[in-house]
Amino acid sequence: LSISIETALPIQFLILLPIASMLIAIIFDSRLAFYFTVTNALLTAAIRGNDYSIIIAMILAGTLALFTVRDIKSRTQIYRSITYIFIGFAFAVLIEAVQRSSSFSIIIIELGFGLINAVLSAFLTFGLLLVLERFFGITTDLRLLDLLNLQHPLLRQLETAAPGTYHHSISLGTLAGTAAQAIGANSTLATVGAYYHDIGKIPNPKTFIENQTSTENIHDSLDPKDSASRIIQHVQQGLLLAREHHLPPKVIEFIYSHHGTTLVSYFYQKEKVANPDDQSLASRFVYPGPKPVSKEAGILMLADVIEAATRTLEDPTTEKIQKLIDTLAQRRLSEGQLDDCELTLKELYEVKKSFLASLSGIHHVRIKYPTKEEADAAQRMATRTAKLLSLPSTEDILKERLKKSEPL
Ligand SMILES: [Fe+2]
């Protein structure tokens, strides 16, 4: 169009290449967006008959545009994008003006067209993103940032129905987000995943120890098989609620994978004592999985079990927290729960270091439980953790079964 429309105006400055640069940077990554910008600037110049001045303009504007959305934190960054795209065009116009000794009026007209491009590119990019997110199921960081809002209906429901789980999820958000940042993974995704991972506890909050405020525990009157099945169900319930509220697939992954294929060992051991000869027992106490497949989901799986366990530590010192982190991470690793999640051993080391720093900071200022109910609840959780830590891991149980040649 910029060639075929006959006009004296510099309409080549209206080529909206910065839109593509920004969209690719947001949906994929900034390196790919940079390659795309350079290639397309060259192609545009070639189509326009070796118009090298457009190469400079498009590379400058496109690169600055993608730079503004590289680390997107809110939709108000649109104004930053407008400014930087305009700066890119302004540079190109001035370089050309110096070279061709252009008149002042031409410079002003070209700058005006550059400004129009900057405004159009920024608004169209942010508008197109909404369409792409909705129709192609793409989860951008902007969508994730919307989900961080604590006023989201699901988080409000979680806070009202299951306050214990809500507080666990929010502190898990910080823990997992910081750890993800430490290894260069997506910390926003890890935090959002943490906020929503246990929403499946909303329908039956009292099944879970963190929401039991009275001394009464509903599991006292339940068969261990029923207890385990009610606990395992929170994964399925979570998936239903997530779909109902249109959570993006990237976030749903955290819901179904945060327990992987681990065993609800407390109730399994209880049932095993009562029913030692049942061959198919283990299969009824296992979460359906699958295991985490992303680094962020792997971090969440570790953070989940560690956060819940550290809350119950009597007088938590750095040494005690470190021992707990090492034991629980090692257990998940040897159970093979982290096999599919791409975390390297070096990253795992960094993640554990980050957990220790965050948890030591949190527990350093922890005050004593103020009421008797809370103290009782804490005591129950402490007993539970102590039992969990002394129990054999899923791997031990499976090995033992293999030795006896019992079906798994
Ligand atoms: Fe859970």
Ligand SMILES: [Fe+2]
């Ligand atoms: Fe959890």
